[in-house]
Amino acid sequence: MVCLGNICRSPLAEGILKEKAAKAGLQWTIESAGTNGYHDGDAPHHLSQKVAKLNGIDICSQRSRKITPEDFNTFDKIYAMSSDVIDEMKWIARKKYDASKVELLMNELKPGKNLDVPDPWYGPEPGYHAVYKMIDEACDAIVNKYRNLSAEALAKADTKNLRGFT
Ligand code: 4NP
Secondary structure: OEEOOOOOHHHHHHHHHHHHHHHOOOOOEEOOEEOOOOOOOOOOOHHHHHHHHHOOOOOOOOOOOEOOOOHHHHOOOEEEOOHHHHHHHHHHHHHHOOHHHEEEHHHHOOOOOOOOOOOHHHOOHHHHHHHHHHHHHHHHHHHHHHOOOOHHHHHHOOOOOOEEOO
């Protein structure tokens, strides 16, 4: 799961998808990262932590990191919170960038609409609640999409170990 700062949106996405995958008995490796590196080593924004906690998810131990080109080898699927994040990932990953692994998160919920998860960083608390709801619904769609695929189908889809940002 990737956003710009890896302190507001993608930590929520990491926490939410981890929770849903665990509940579904799926052994996915799920991480998050940012494209700007401004908050490397920082905990998630206090309002992301608060909204997650209100929904029963603890994200306080996450720490921000910048996405690396190597992440394109490590992970099978990489979800971007917004289209500007995709642009930044292309610059960072360069030759390692793999468009087949990248998707806008909201396209899992509303395919082809190319909707962004809006950045709540500049606004007050309600923005964080709205973002939580969007990410929560998109993560439900991800789990429903991949949970029933057989191992064979997963292998064919190159998502045997669905990982990552996802
Ligand atoms: P995020 O929000 O991408 O959802 O983590 C942001 C947080 C910090 C900054 C930008 C976006 N920043 O430029 O510091």
